[in-house]
Each structure stands twice: as C-alpha cells, then as structure tokens.
Amino acid sequence: MSAINKQVATSSLADQSLASLMAIFDSRDVVLGDDALPYAVDESRALTPQPSAVVFPRTHEQVVDLMHWARSNKVPLVPSGGRTGLSGGACAGANEVVVSMEKMNRILDFDPISGLVRVEAGVVLETLQEYCTERGWYYPVDYASKGSAQMGGAVATNAGGIRVLKFGMTRDWVAGIKAVDGTGETLDIDRCLVKDNSGYSVKDLLVGSEGTLAIVTEITFRLTRPLEHQHTLLVGIHDLDHMVDVFGKARNLAQMNAAEFFSESAVRVVTELHGLKSPFHEHYPFYLLLEYDEAGLDIDTLAEVFDGLDVIVSRNEKQKEYIWSLREWISSSINAQKPYKNDVACRISHIKEWLHDLESGLNAVNPAVNFIWFGHLGDGNVHINVLPSPDMARVAFDVLHERFDQVISEIASQYHATISAEHGVGVLKKDMLPGMLSDAEMTIYRKIKRVFDPDGILNPGKLFDG
Amino acid sequence: MSAINKQVATSSLADQSLASLMAIFDSRDVVLGDDALPYAVDESRALTPQPSAVVFPRTHEQVVDLMHWARSNKVPLVPSGGRTGLSGGACAGANEVVVSMEKMNRILDFDPISGLVRVEAGVVLETLQEYCTERGWYYPVDYASKGSAQMGGAVATNAGGIRVLKFGMTRDWVAGIKAVDGTGETLDIDRCLVKDNSGYSVKDLLVGSEGTLAIVTEITFRLTRPLEHQHTLLVGIHDLDHMVDVFGKARNLAQMNAAEFFSESAVRVVTELHGLKSPFHEHYPFYLLLEYDEAGLDIDTLAEVFDGLDVIVSRNEKQKEYIWSLREWISSSINAQKPYKNDVACRISHIKEWLHDLESGLNAVNPAVNFIWFGHLGDGNVHINVLPSPDMARVAFDVLHERFDQVISEIASQYHATISAEHGVGVLKKDMLPGMLSDAEMTIYRKIKRVFDPDGILNPGKLFDG
Numbered sequence: 001m002s003a004i005n006k007q008v009a010t011s012s013l014a015d016q017s018l019a020s021l022m023a024i025f026d027s028r029d030v031v032l033g034d035d036a037l038p039y040a041v042d043e044s045r046a047l048t049p050q051p052s053a054v055v056f057p058r059t060h061e062q063v064v065d066l067m068h069w070a071r072s073n074k075v076p077l078v079p080s081g082g083r084t085g086l087s088g089g090a091c092a093g094a095n096e097v098v099v100s101m102e103k104m105n106r107i108l109d110f111d112p113i114s115g116l117v118r119v120e121a122g123v124v125l126e127t128l129q130e131y132c133t134e135r136g137w138y139y140p141v142d143y144a145s146k147g148s149a150q151m152g153g154a155v156a157t158n159a160g161g162i163r164v165l166k167f168g169m170t171r172d173w174v175a176g177i178k179a180v181d182g183t184g185e186t187l188d189i190d191r192c193l194v195k196d197n198s199g200y201s202v203k204d205l206l207v208g209s210e211g212t213l214a215i216v217t218e219i220t221f222r223l224t225r226p227l228e229h230q231h232t233l234l235v236g237i238h239d240l241d242h243m244v245d246v247f248g249k250a251r252n253l254a255q256m257n258a259a260e261f262f263s264e265s266a267v268r269v270v271t272e273l274h275g276l277k278s279p280f281h282e283h284y285p286f287y288l289l290l291e292y293d294e295a296g297l298d299i300d301t302l303a304e305v306f307d308g309l310d311v312i313v314s315r316n317e318k319q320k321e322y323i324w325s326l327r328e329w330i331s332s333s334i335n336a337q338k339p340y341k342n343d344v345a346c347r348i349s350h351i352k353e354w355l356h357d358l359e360s361g362l363n364a365v366n367p368a369v370n371f372i373w374f375g376h377l378g379d380g381n382v383h384i385n386v387l388p389s390p391d392m393a394r395v396a397f398d399v400l401h402e403r404f405d406q407v408i409s410e411i412a413s414q415y416h417a418t419i420s421a422e423h424g425v426g427v428l429k430k431d432m433l434p435g436m437l438s439d440a441e442m443t444i445y446r447k448i449k450r451v452f453d454p455d456g457i458l459n460p461g462k463l464f465d466g
Numbered sequence: 467m468s469a470i471n472k473q474v475a476t477s478s479l480a481d482q483s484l485a486s487l488m489a490i491f492d493s494r495d496v497v498l499g500d501d502a503l504p505y506a507v508d509e510s511r512a513l514t515p516q517p518s519a520v521v522f523p524r525t526h527e528q529v530v531d532l533m534h535w536a537r538s539n540k541v542p543l544v545p546s547g548g549r550t551g552l553s554g555g556a557c558a559g560a561n562e563v564v565v566s567m568e569k570m571n572r573i574l575d576f577d578p579i580s581g582l583v584r585v586e587a588g589v590v591l592e593t594l595q596e597y598c599t600e601r602g603w604y605y606p607v608d609y610a611s612k613g614s615a616q617m618g619g620a621v622a623t624n625a626g627g628i629r630v631l632k633f634g635m636t637r638d639w640v641a642g643i644k645a646v647d648g649t650g651e652t653l654d655i656d657r658c659l660v661k662d663n664s665g666y667s668v669k670d671l672l673v674g675s676e677g678t679l680a681i682v683t684e685i686t687f688r689l690t691r692p693l694e695h696q697h698t699l700l701v702g703i704h705d706l707d708h709m710v711d712v713f714g715k716a717r718n719l720a721q722m723n724a725a726e727f728f729s730e731s732a733v734r735v736v737t738e739l740h741g742l743k744s745p746f747h748e749h750y751p752f753y754l755l756l757e758y759d760e761a762g763l764d765i766d767t768l769a770e771v772f773d774g775l776d777v778i779v780s781r782n783e784k785q786k787e788y789i790w791s792l793r794e795w796i797s798s799s800i801n802a803q804k805p806y807k808n809d810v811a812c813r814i815s816h817i818k819e820w821l822h823d824l825e826s827g828l829n830a831v832n833p834a835v836n837f838i839w840f841g842h843l844g845d846g847n848v849h850i851n852v853l854p855s856p857d858m859a860r861v862a863f864d865v866l867h868e869r870f871d872q873v874i875s876e877i878a879s880q881y882h883a884t885i886s887a888e889h890g891v892g893v894l895k896k897d898m899l900p901g902m903l904s905d906a907e908m909t910i911y912r913k914i915k916r917v918f919d920p921d922g923i924l925n926p927g928k929l930f931d932g
Contacts, residue, residue, distance in 0.1 A: 113710060113815035114846070158663050169661065171670075172638065185906040194845040195635065195811045195887040197624050197674050198902060199929050200914055204637075204670030208663050225721060244579060254761070255691060295720070296762030345661045349579035379660045380580070421661040429664075436664060440651040447917040448666050451910060463665050 012095050013052045017073040021053065021097070024065045029056040029103065039080055039098045043145075046088025046427045051078070054098040060178060060186070060217040066099065067184040067215070070457045078459055079211035081153030082124065084145035086341065087426030089157065089210045089462050099215060101152045107131055108218065116175055116192050118220040121152025128221070137223040140167035144328060152216045158208035160422035162328075165378035166257040167224070169422070171207045176220035179206060181213065182453025192220045205448065210424055211459040213452035228293035230257065231302055232320045236284035236310035237261070240352035243286055246309070247348070247377055250290050253305060258291040259378035266330045266372045273333045279326065280310045288377065289327050330374050334385060338394075339372065340401050342384040342408050346417035351380060354415045358384065361407040365400055368392055381421040384408065409435045425463050433464060478561050479518045483539040487519065487563070490531045495522040495569065505546055505564045509611075512554025512893045517544070520564040526644060526652070526683040532565065533650040533681070536923045544925050545677035547619030548590065550611035552807065553892030555623065555676045555928050565681060567618045573597055574684065582641055582658050584686040587618025594687070603689040606633035610794060618682045624674035626888035628794075629757075631844030632723040633690070635888070637673045642686035645672060647679065648919025658686045671914065676890055677925040679918035694759035696723065697768055698786045702750035702776035703727070706818035709752055712775070713814070713843055716756050719771060724757040725844035732796045732838045739799045745792065746776045754843065755793050796840050800851060804860075805838065806867050808850040808874050811887035817846060820881045824850065827873040831866055834858055847887040850874065875901045891929050899930060 011018055011032045022030055031039070031054045040049030052075065057063045070077050078092040080100045092098045104120035107128070111117070115137060119128060125139075125146040132139045141154065143161030153159070155177065159170045167173075175192040190196055190203045206214055237243045247259055264285055271278055279287065292302070303313045314320040346354045359371060368389040375382035386404060388397035409432045412419045419432045434442055445464060452458070456466060477484055477498045488496060497505070497520045506515030518541065523529045536543050544558040546566045558564045570586035573594070577583070581603060585594060591605075591612040598605045607620065609627030619625070621643065625636045633639075641658040656662055656669045672680055703709045713725055730751055737744055745753065758768070769779050780786040812820045825837060834855040841848035852870060854863035875898045878885050885898045900908055911930060918924070922932060 111813065111815050113714065114813040116813065160661050160663075164660060168638070171667075172634070181906070181910075185909075186904075187906060187910070188904065189907060191811075191882050191884050192813060193811045193884055193887070194630060195626050195842075195847045196884040197626075197888055197890045198884050198886045198899060199891060200675055200679075200911055201637075201667075201670045201673065202907065202910060202914075204667045207667065209666055213666075225717060248579065251691060293762070296759070345657075345659045347577065347580040347582065347658060349577050376661075381661045416657050418657050418659055418662040418664050420664045421659070422663055424663045425665060433664060438652075438654065440647070440653060441655065441668065443651075444647075444653070444668060444917060445666055448668075448914070451913040451917065 011052050013075065017075065020073070021055070021069055024062055024069060025055055025057070029058065036098065039083070039100050040078070040092035042083040042085040042088060042090040044086050044088045044091070044426065044428055047091035047093050049092055050094040051092040051098045052095050054080070054100050056100050056103040058103050060180070063099070063180045063215050063217050064184055064186060067180050067182065070097070071184065071455050074455070074457070076457050076460045077215070079152070079156065079215045081122070081150035081156070082145065082148040084149045085153065085157060085426060086343070086423045087420070087428045089424050089426035089459070090153070091427060093461070101150060104217060110135065112137070114192070115223045116220055117223060118218060119151055120218055121150060121216050123151050125149045125151060125154060132223055133226065136226065138226045139173065139221060140224055140227070141170050141173060144331065151219055155207055155216050155219055156209065156211050157424045160379070160381070162260065162376065163257050164376060165259055166255060171204065173221050174203060174207055174219060175222045177203050177206055177216055178218035179214035179216045182455060182458045187214060194222070208424070210426060210462050212449060212463050213458065215458070228295050230320065231292045231294055231297060231299060232314040232323045233290040233302065233306065234279055234312045234323045234326070235288045235290065235306060236280050236282060237286035237288050239285060240355060243288055243377065244348060244352065246288055249305065253302070254292050254297045256290055256292055256378060258289065259376070260289040260327050260374070261377045262287055262327055262330060262374035263372060265370065266374045267326055269333045269372065270326055270329045274325070274329060276322070276325065279312060282310060284310070287326070289323055327374065330372065334372055334387065337387050340386040340404050342404070343381070343421050343423040344384060344408060344412060344417055344419055345379060345381040345421035346415045348377070348380045350415050351377070354411065354417060355382065357411050358408065361411055362386060362404055365403045365407060369400070379421070405432060412436060427462060430462070430464055477518050479541070483541065486539070487521070487535055490528055490535060491521055491523070495524065502564065505549070505566050506544070506558035508549040508551040508554060508556040510552050510554045510557070510892065510894055513557035513559050515558055516560040517558040517564045518561050520566050522566050522569040524569050526646070529565070529646045529681050529683050530650055530652060533646050533648065536563070537650065537921050540921070540923070542923050542926045543681070545618070545622065545681050547588065547616035547622070548611065548614040550615045551619065551623060551892060552809070552889045553886070553894045555890050555892035555925070556619070557893060559927070567616060570683060576601065578603070581689040582686055583689060584684060585617055586684055587616060587682050589617045591615045591617065591620060598689055599692065602692065604692045605639065605687060606690055606693070607636050607639060610797065617685055621673055621682050621685055622675065622677050623890045626845070626847070628726065628842065629723050630842060631725055632721060637670065639687050640669060640673055640685060641688045643669050643672055643682055644684035645680035645682045648921060648924045653680060660688070674890070676892060676928050678915060678929050679924065681924070694761050696786065697758045697760055697763060697765060698780040698789045699756040699768065699772065700745055700778045700789045700792070701754045701756065701772060702746050702748060703752035703754050705751060706821060709754055709843065710814060710818065712754055715771060719768070720758050720763045722756055722758055722844060724755065725842070726755040726793050726840070727843045728753055728793055728796060728840035729838060731836065732840050733792055735799045735838065736792055736795045740791070740795060742788070742791065745778060748776060750776070753792070755789055793840065796838065800838055800853065803853050806852040806870050808870070809847070809887050809889040810850060810874060810878060810883055810885060811845060811847040812881045812883035814843070814846045816881050817843070820877065820883060821848065823877050824874065827877055828852060828870055831869045831873060835866070845887070871898060878902060893928060896928070896930055
C-alpha cells in the first residue's frame with residue numbers, strides 16, 4: 001500500500017497521534033483502513049476487528065519507540081503473529097493498533113555446540129523446524145498450524161501440540177527472551193542456559209502471558225537431537241476404562257512420544273471426507289494412537305504386547321501417514337460445520353468420569369447435538385467439538401455456546417480440571433477464568449499485569465478485564 | 467524441649483508477640499534460645515544465626531495463622547527445609563523466626579494412573595524417590611544431599627543435580643503448589659496438569675524464589691517411568707577443545723542422561739583420600755563421565771565410537787560405582803580444606819575460553835591458590851573450588867573470597883554467563899546479582915516481591931535487599 005493510499009485511508013487515530021506513529025516506521029510498514037482488518041483477527045474470529053492501524057516493526061528499537069508512543073497517546077497495542085490462535089488473543093477491537101511481527105522474521109544465530117537457535121518473533125514454526133533439521137538438530141514442539149504459526153505467538157501462548165508427552169510445551173524449550181514491557185523497558189532475560197537460578201523466573205511469566213505483559217521480539221530456543229524413526233500404532237478401544245488400561249500398558253513398554261485418542265465419530269468424518277478406509281473391520285467407540293522411538297523397542301515386542309486387540313503396527317511410512325491422518329485431519333474435516341470448540345484437560349485418572357459428565361452435561365443443554373471427541377490422552381487434554389444436528393438452525397445452535405461454556409466450567413471445577421489446556425484464554429475464555437482460579441490468584445494476576453504494564457496498553461481485555 | 471524450658475529460654479520477641487505465637491502452635495512445636503540455632507543455618511554458614519524462635523508447623527492452616535501473626539507483629543519469617551543450601555537462603559539473622567517444615571513430612575496422595583505424587587514440603591528427597599521407585603515410578607531430580615534435602619527447599623531453590631541433561635530441573639517436575647503468600651492468602655495453584663494455559667505461571671514464579679514470595683506447604687510432582695539400566699563411561703580428555711569435541715560425538719550416539727567432567731586435581735584428591743586406583747595408566751588434565759540408557763545403545767557400539775581414546779565402559783555395577791565415585795566424592799573429599807566455592811554456568815560453546823579466563827582471573831588474585839574443577843558439562847555448569855596452598859594462612863585465604871566473587875562476576879558478565887547455576891542467590895550472591903541483571907529486571911524483581919509480600923516479612927535480605 002502506498003503512502004498516498006494511507007493518507008486517505010480512515011483511521012480512528014487523532015492526526016497528531018498518527019503523525020507521530022508514522023515517524024517511527026517506514027511508510028510501507030504502517031497499514032490503515034480495511035487493509036488492516038485481516039491482521040486484527042485470529043482463527044476464533046472472536047471480536048469484530050476495528051483496528052486503528054497495523055504496524056510492522058523491523059527492529060527491537062522500533063518496538064521500544066512504539067511502546068513509548070502508545071503510552072503517550074494512550075493507544076492499546078495488540079501483538080499479532082500468525083493469527084492461528086483459537087481464543088481471540090490476537091483480535092483487535094476499536095481504536096487498537098495491531099503490532100504484526102511478520103517482518104521480524106530472521107534467524108539470528110545458531111549455536112550447534114550448545115544446541116541453541118536465536119530467532120526474531122516473526123519466524124514461522126515450520127521454517128524454524130526445517131532450519132534446525134537441516135543442521136542435525138530438532139525443535140520438537142509440533143502442531144497442525146506450523147505452516148503459519150509464528151514463534152512469538154508460540155511463546156505468548158505456550159503452544160503445545162502432538163508431542164508434549166515426550167517433549168513438553170513451548171515453555172520447556174525457551175532458553176531466553178528479549179521483549180519490551182508496557183513501560184518501554186527492554187527485558188533481555190536469561191542467559192540461554194539450562195541452569196540459571198538467579199531469582200524470579202520472569203521468562204516463565206512472559207511465556208503464556210498472551211501479549212498482556214510484554215511484546216516479545218527475539219527468542220532463543222533450546223534444541224534436541226533429531227527425532228528417531230518411529231513406530232506408530234493404532235489400537236481399537238472398547239471403552240474409556242479400556243483406553244486408560246491400554247495407555248498404562250503402553251507406558252510400561254518404553255517412553256512414548258505421543259498417545260492420541262479419537263472417537264468413532266471422528267474417524268467416520270475423516271474417512272468419509274477423504275475417502276479413506278476404516279482402520280479395522282470392526283468399529284470401536286474409541287481409537288488410541290501410540291508413537292514410540294524405534295530404537296530400543298522391537299516391532300514384534302510391540303505387536304505381542306497388544307496381542308488380542310485390534311491393532312495396526314505401522315510397517316512402513318505409508319501406514320504411519322495413514323494412521324496419523326486419521327488424527328490430524330479431524331479438525332479440518334469438521335470446520336465447515338462450524339463446531340462449538342473447547343480445549344480442556346484433567347488428570348488421566350479422572351478422564352473416564354470427566355468425559356462421561358461432559359457428554360451428559362452438554363447433552364442436557366440440547367439432546368440433538370453431536371460430539372466429536374479427540375485429543376492428547378497422554379496429557380489428559382481433550383478437544384471438545386460439538387456439532388449441530390443436521391436439521392438444527394445455525395442460530396439455534398450458536399445461542400447454545402454460552403451454556404456449553406457454563407457446563408464445561410462447572411464440570412472443570414468439580415474435577416480440578418483446566419478450562420484452557422493449550423489454546424489459552426484470550427477473550428473467549430476470560431469469563432470462565434474466575435470460576436477456575438481463586439480470588440487470591442486473580443488479584444495476583446491483576447497486580448502482576450500492573451508491574452509490567454501500569455497503563456494497561458498491552459492487549460487489554462485479554463485474559464481478564466482491567 | 468519442655469514448655470518450662472521455653473519459658474526461661476531467651477527470645478528477642480516481645481512478651482505479647484511470643485504469647486500470640488505460642489497460641490498458634492503446640493508447645494513442643496516452638497523452640498527458643500540456643501536450641502533454635504541449628505535451624506537457622508545452612509551448609510554455607512553465611513550468617514551468624516540469631517533467630518528469635520523456630521516454629522514447626524504441622525498444618526497448612528498453621529502457616530496461614532503464622533503469616534498473619536508475622537504481619538501483625540512485624541516479624542520476618544525464614545522458611546527452612548533440610549538446610550543443605552550453599553548460598554545462605556535458609557540462614558536466619560537477628561529477630562527472625564525460622565519456619566522449619568520438617569514436621570510436615572507426609573506423602574499425601576499417589577496417583578499411579580496419572581503419574582503424580584502429592585507431598586508436604588518437609589518430605590525428604592530420598593524418601594520421595596524410594597516411595598516412587600517401590601511403586602514402579604521414578605522421580606528423576608537427583609543430587610548429593612538427597613538424604614536430608616526436603617522437597618519444599620527443592621522447589622524454593624529449583625534444585626538441579628546430576629541428571630538435568632536428560633530430565634531438567636525441579637521446575638520441570640512441579641505439577642502443582644499449595645503455598646501461603648506474604649499476605650496470608652492461600653495459593654493452591656495449578657491443576658497438576660501437563661497442559662494448563664490459564665494465564666500467568668505463578669507456579670513458575672514461586673519455583674526458585676528462595677522463600678521470598680510464599681511459604682510452600684504442599685507440592686504435587688509429576689513422575690516418569692523407571693530409569694533404564696545405564697551404560698557409564700569414563701573418557702580421558704586431553705584439553706577443553708577435546709572435551710567439547712568428545713561431548714558432541716557422544717551426543718550424536720543417543721540421548722545421554724549425564725555428561726559430567728572433573729579435573730586431574732579432583733581425581734587425585736578422591737583417589738588419595740579413599741584409596742582408589744587411578745582410572746587410567748596415563749594422567750589426563752580432564753575426565754568426562756557419560757551415562758546412557760542401555761536400551762537402544764549397544765555396549766560395543768559405545769566402545770567403538772570412543773576407540774583410540776583412553777576409555778572405561780562399565781561392564782558391571784562395580785565399575786559403574788567406581789566411575790561415579792570419582793565424580794560424586796569430590797565435594798566431600800575437599801570440604802575439610804574449606805574451599806572457596808562458586809557455582810556458575812555458561813553456554814557449552816563458550817566453556818573453553820570461559821574456564822581459561824576464570825582460571826587466569828582467579829590466579830591473578832593470588833598465584834598460590836589451587837583449583838579443583840568439576841561440574842555438569844551437559845548443562846555448561848561448573849562448580850568452582852579454590853583451595854589455599856598448603857602454606858597459606860586461613861585468614862589470608864578467606865580475605866580473598868570477596869575478590870574471587872568480583873572476578874567471577876566480571877567474567878560472567880563478559881560471557882553472558884550466570885553467577886548462580888543451581889545453588890541460588892541467597893545472601894552470598896545477592897551483591898553479584900545486579901551485575902548480572904539489568905536495572906529493569908531488578909526493578910521488576912522488587913515489584914514482584916511487593917505483589918506477594920507487601921510488608922517484606924518473607925525471608926528479607928535474601929536475593930536482594932528491600
């Protein structure tokens with residue numbers, strides 16, 4: 001967009017504010033009007049986007065200047081990465097300025113001896129993964145949106161995904177962060193060390209803070225050795241007791257990388273849409289996908305341990321792909337039906353009763369809805385997807401969402417479960433948060449927010465209100 | 467100690483304060499006078515202990531009451547666990563009341579399906595390890611003081627140890643914390659879940675906060691599968707370049723559990739004191755100990771990869787013990803000489819230049835001192851031990867300590883290293899902290915402290931002053 005266009009594009013910023021904003025950035029790095037809209041939404045489409053502008057910093061120093069500008073002009077900033085979030089954390093409402101990190105997308109430093117890589121916040125996950133793999137290292141946090149999710153967003157949301165069971169969350173791989181807090185101070189924290197007990201872990205406070213405490217400009221990630229070749233298994237599961245039992249048996253064999261489950265309804269939608277065959281002659285209420293390193297675990301031992309069950313042990317890449325596609329294509333296969341989605345977790349030992357109560361509770365809201373269950377059993381993490389029955393009007397279904405939230409919230413509190421396992425709180429779940437946390441915790445959250453952002457200019461209205 | 471003794475024991479507490487303190491606890495759970503002194507020091511003996519009292523809570527509620535008492539009476543509290551710390555974090559000075567957690571030592575809950583164990587803060591590490599091992603699970607954070615170190619202290623100091631390379635620090639195993647903050651509020655945080663992205667990680671803020679933000683009363687730890695049988699290797703190392711090179715080669719083979727190094731001077735002191743043989747006919751400036759899971763790594767492959775080097779690959783338990791004793795007995799073998807100790811870490815890629823500069827810098831303070839080098843190469847973590855030459859007067863050596871601190875601090879800042887890898891800051895390193903952190907970070911530390919402890923009653927003077 002040219003500078004001339006920008007002059008005529010509408011913005012709710014006062015002329016003087018706009019002029020001082022334009023002084024920080026090259027003209028091609030500020031976008032106003034309708035062209036700004038796509039940068040003000042995420043996958044959730046939780047808010048009607050009404051940004052005053054989107055800016056594209058290219059340096060850390062520009063972010064510092066921007067923060068001082070925002071404080072002086074009392075304009076809220078909304079950090080924005082790949083906008084693959086599902087909770088509205090990167091949505092920008094009226095009069096907010098979006099800070100897109102996509103032009104800070106350089107890989108700055110690679111240290112093969114220490115196993116560290118330093119990147120700007122706008123580097124895309126897949127780019128990082130490929131860069132490391134080419135150099136004999138591995139960045140192990142992996143999830144479906146890797147083609148567009150950016151590392152700043154991964155840090156802000158503490159992204160999880162499919163190999164958390166073995167490798168943990170993004171938090172576990174952050175060795176250092178450079179960020180600008182809400183006062184414009186640069187925080188260049190941690191020495192990129194595994195061991196650094198030098199006081200409060202401000203780094204861990206920034207990870208998962210959803211852009212409400214600071215804007216992250218650079219991250220150093222720890223890396224690990226390349227992923228071994230994998231055995232992948234799919235097991236037909238009779239009921240939830242059986243699932244927990246098989247999981248326990250599997251865990252005794254060796255360290256698993258992944259333990260994913262999904263319901264028959266999920267398999268049906270994927271196989272029908274993609275023309276795939278059903279995994280077994282018999283249909284099961286649930287399926288469990290298990291993944292192990294090949295090294296140290298013989299394929300025949302694997303097959304033997306699950307003898308008597310309906311099980312596919314992958315013998316080649318094609319079989320692995322088939323098994324994983326049953327799991328990975330669920331979300332995209334149902335998106336057209338605009339399901340009600342939620343992302344929750346509880347202890348594995350409670351999962352049977354908890355899922356039962358969730359299904360009954362949601363069914364009590366409306367008996368005509370359908371469920372697609374899937375998630376990361378190894379982490380106790382379930383992605384709830386509720387679909388309208390075919391003859392239900394869209395609007396009749398959409399009005400149920402608030403009630404679904406309430407049911408999930410109430411049941412979460414009975415099970416000491418979380419209402420946000422890996423998708424974050426954003427705007428969509430902020431009303432559920434006080435039901436989960438104590439007043440003392442909410443008070444601490446608000447005070448921590450004021451430590452980093454006394455004027456409340458960083459992503460206001462996300463996580464909690466003012 | 468009887469109630470009568472307590473009446474006559476001296477205490478700097480005002481009569482009224484003492485009376486209200488005694489109202490919270492059973493009389494056998496309050497100790498005054500000289501009997502309190504052992505509870506007011508740690509291994510560092512950093513402060514002259516002068517506690518007003520030591521109290522032994524048996525319940526979370528007593529800790530809540532105690533906190534309210536401390537606020538009303540303006541008496542600082544010093545949390546105390548196994549007192550195995552090396553930085554003075556658990557030392558109590560004049561007019562402070564020590565809160566010993568040793569009577570809160572129950573294992574409260576064990577969840578074998580989810581792999582979780584909930585304990586009171588006073589449970590000893592070795593007790594926890596044995597409890598889990600007997601039940602087919604493993605708590606993997608392991609260090610020399612496990613026979614007396616308590617889990618509350620492990621959390622407060624984010625304890626590390628010998629298997630951090632594979633398993634990480636205590637932080638990585640904390641699933642939930644129950645604590646009392648400096649306002650007397652109970653924080654029952656986290657749902658014991660691997661995945662819980664519900665806002666700021668207050669849990670991670672408490673881990674490593676050295677008792678300055680809250681008193682931890684209960685912790686839920688995640689567990690992992692039992693440790694596999696181990697291959698243990700010892701390699702003779704020609705110089706620091708060679709050490710980093712061999713480490714890189716070792717890392718390519720398989721995931722290591724441990725990569726520990728020590729200098730010839732360390733081997734000499736251990737073998738002489740314990741009557742052990744030297745590992746090799748030839749003497750090397752350094753030795754590298756490597757540990758792998760047996761599963762997935764053939765012993766002959768191991769031996770082959772290190773062919774051409776002087777290497778012992780353990781073929782039985784006795785050999786493993788011998789190799790580990792060379793590493794584990796270093797500290798106890800030199801303690802009688804009261805070495806100057808420090809605990810630092812930097813990137814592995816900088817370790818050669820950094821150790822070289824450390825040795826030159828410390829030698830420049832006094833050329834007659836001797837060095838024992840050892841540490842966790844895989845974590846870039848070095849335990850510096852400086853010994854006086856045999857003819858040096860104790861007092862002449864002790865006056866050098868402050869200068870040693872300065873040298874280490876200066877060099878740390880050149881290398882972006884940490885002055886506290888795993889031992890914490892306590893009182894011994896608080897003067898070094900501002901040299902390592904920015905003013906912005908120190909400001910944030912102070913503000914965070916005030917969020918949790920507005921009256922400054924929790925372990926004041928630790929980490930930083932007021």
